[in-house]
Amino acid sequence: APLDPDAMFKQGFLNDVYNERPEKCVFTRFPPEPNGFLHIGHAKAIAVNFGFARYHGGKCYLRFDDTNPEAEEEIYFTSIEEMVRWLGFEPYKITYSSDNFDKLYALAEKLITLGKAYVCHCGDDDLKLQRGGEKGTSPRFRCEHAEQTADENLAKFRDMRDGKYKPREAFLRMKQDITDGNPQMWDLAAYRVLDKPHHRTGDAWKIYPTYDFTHSLCDSFEGITHSLCTVEFVLSRVSYEWLNNQLVDFKPMQREYGRLSIAGTVLSKRKLKEWVEKKVVRGWDDPRLYTLIAIRRRGVPPGAILEFVNELGVTTTNSMIQIARFEQTIRRYLERTVPRLMLVLDPVRVVIEDADEFDGTELTIPFSSKNAAMGDHKIKFSKTIYIDRSDFREVDSKDYFRLAPGKTVGLLQAPFPIRATSFTTDAATGKVTEIRAVFDRETKKPKTFIQWVGAEGSGARACEVRVYNPLFKSDNPYAVEGGYLNDLNPDSEVVYPDARIEAGFDEVRARAPWPEAAGEDKLGKGGPESVRFQAMRVAYFAVDSDSTDDKIVLNRIVSLKEDKEK
Ligand code: ATP
Ligand code: MG
Ligand code: MG
Numbered sequence: 001a002p003l004d005p006d007a008m009f010k011q012g013f014l015n016d017v018y019n020e021r022p023e024k025c026v027f028t029r030f031p032p033e034p035n036g037f038l039h040i041g042h043a044k045a046i047a048v049n050f051g052f053a054r055y056h057g058g059k060c061y062l063r064f065d066d067t068n069p070e071a072e073e074e075i076y077f078t079s080i081e082e083m084v085r086w087l088g089f090e091p092y093k094i095t096y097s098s099d100n101f102d103k104l105y106a107l108a109e110k111l112i113t114l115g116k117a118y119v120c121h122c123g124d125d126d127l128k129l130q131r132g133g134e135k136g137t138s139p140r141f142r143c144e145h146a147e148q149t150a151d152e153n154l155a156k157f158r159d160m161r162d163g164k165y166k167p168r169e170a171f172l173r174m175k176q177d178i179t180d181g182n183p184q185m186w187d188l189a190a191y192r193v194l195d196k197p198h199h200r201t202g203d204a205w206k207i208y209p210t211y212d213f214t215h216s217l218c219d220s221f222e223g224i225t226h227s228l229c230t231v232e233f234v235l236s237r238v239s240y241e242w243l244n245n246q247l248v249d250f251k252p253m254q255r256e257y258g259r260l261s262i263a264g265t266v267l268s269k270r271k272l273k274e275w276v277e278k279k280v281v282r283g284w285d286d287p288r289l290y291t292l293i294a295i296r297r298r299g300v301p302p303g304a305i306l307e308f309v310n311e312l313g314v315t316t317t318n319s320m321i322q323i324a325r326f327e328q329t330i331r332r333y334l335e336r337t338v339p340r341l342m343l344v345l346d347p348v349r350v351v352i353e354d355a356d357e358f359d360g361t362e363l364t365i366p367f368s369s370k371n372a373a374m375g376d377h378k379i380k381f382s383k384t385i386y387i388d389r390s391d392f393r394e395v396d397s398k399d400y401f402r403l404a405p406g407k408t409v410g411l412l413q414a415p416f417p418i419r420a421t422s423f424t425t426d427a428a429t430g431k432v433t434e435i436r437a438v439f440d441r442e443t444k445k446p447k448t449f450i451q452w453v454g455a456e457g458s459g460a461r462a463c464e465v466r467v468y469n470p471l472f473k474s475d476n477p478y479a480v481e482g483g484y485l486n487d488l489n490p491d492s493e494v495v496y497p498d499a500r501i502e503a504g505f506d507e508v509r510a511r512a513p514w515p516e517a518a519g520e521d522k523l524g525k526g527g528p529e530s531v532r533f534q535a536m537r538v539a540y541f542a543v544d545s546d547s548t549d550d551k552i553v554l555n556r557i558v559s560l561k562e563d564k565e566k
Helices: 011-021 040-055 074-086 097-113 124-130 150-162 211-221 236-247 269-277 292-298 303-312 323-337 505-511
Strands: 027-030 059-064 094-096 119-120 171-174 191-195 205-209 226-229 253-257 260-262 319-321 348-353 361-365 377-381 384-388 410-411 416-427 434-440 452-454 461-468 493-501 534-537 539-543 552-561
Touching: 011 040, 011 226, 011 253, 027 040, 027 226, 040 059, 040 074, 040 226, 040 260, 040 292, 059 074, 059 097, 094 097, 094 539, 097 119, 097 150, 097 191, 097 205, 097 211, 097 236, 119 150, 119 461, 119 505, 124 493, 150 171, 150 191, 171 236, 191 211, 191 319, 211 226, 211 236, 292 552, 303 323, 319 323, 323 539, 323 552, 348 416, 348 493, 493 552
Parallel strands: 027 059, 059 094, 226 253, 260 319, 348 434, 461 552
Antiparallel strands: 119 171, 171 191, 191 205, 348 384, 361 377, 384 452, 410 416, 416 434, 461 493, 534 539, 539 552
């Protein structure tokens, strides 16, 4: 049986966090910077924040942390929201840090008035010296700007706002505590001058607040009770609390959980962008990538991603997980939830010479041998069928249990096993073009059953199948001599252009997704990728968005078993 879907909230870190502050109405937020596409790590952040609120009957905001106009683009806002919904969560409200620019500005003036902020003109080298020099061991000190009066600071800050300083000529610093051992207390920047129009506020602002100034205050504005972030912010907790203590009444509680990384995957925006530009992959949603749009396109069900995060559990340490473990969860999830069909990747034609009486016979086939609730469907048997080329050998041997001249093999769901009698090959290529066979009506229990699909006219369809493997040959492509381009795996995508799928596919597509199959909720309804099935003896597949009415394109989600070679 699958793990309790709320396990991660019932015990361990997240349970402790709740018990530290057992609010009746919990408020959380998921606060992405809209500067890129979300990746598998963000799925954990979504599951943690939205899941925590849902489990405790509370609410979770989707807050776009849009304080850096240099990197923000419309497409990221749209895609981030879409991914949150795809994972099955409904934001309580969608907010933007930039909606608070006026409020934040007013609080910055208040901080100045309180004598807790000053406008500084120092450059990076000065700052480094003030913070203890190259090694961080010399005495820390404040610059002369920290001596300015509140009125001077206020005047300068307004000059910053009014565009009288160029970027880097002035910035607002919080006056924290440089004697504290925590570098997050060493007079962090609160506002900087940026000569960039903002996605939402246009040319209204010449100055923008920093993460350190914005985050805690926006959390307070929204009444966030549990501000859950990743462990690299653990030192920031002190400055987070310091700022709210200076300026606001409502005090959220920040707690930090470990980041999720998957070994061998590259998530860096800069690197992925370069791959897209150099056409190493077809785009940001190329199924070989680990962005969420790519994982979705590949056909991984959102429920499997949530199950994965839940299984790993949430602690305060970062985790590096093998891809194999992720795939194992996906496989188990799919095994419970998707129907089964017959697919042949590389078809070779078989004529069963004594099958006249069964030509056109209707066979009733269950969609799952394990779950009767999935129901069944009908396909037509035919005298001519296709099997996979890899299931036939021209020369038999004792340790081989599939089809060969004189050898019998079972056909899944068919009236009888078949025995090959002869075959023909193409003179030019030497490839087998047709196998002749007869029913073996004596052998009741053949050693092996293989899949097959009906010939033309049976309702089976031609399709293109794409099988994905790792993008690179080595685990660390950037360490390879000559650069990562020298490490590309030529087999990262293997295409079977002439595959064939049985007639049951149409019903699988019409009924997808298959929540009734295992009591799953209706996650992921809508896109072509929600048409998922197990191709018996082959792998798990989903429909790719390149499919058209005439042409089906399938992506391999995962293999049926873990590939031991890797
Ligand atoms: P990246 O640089 O990879 O985009 P980020 O930290 O800049 O990551 P944000 O856009 O700020 O990402 O992410 C929004 C939220 O998602 C943050 O709270 C962040 O801590 C969380 N998050 C990002 N990456 C991970 C990860 N690998 N595991 C868990 N949470 C993550
Ligand atoms: Mg960030
Ligand atoms: Mg980010």
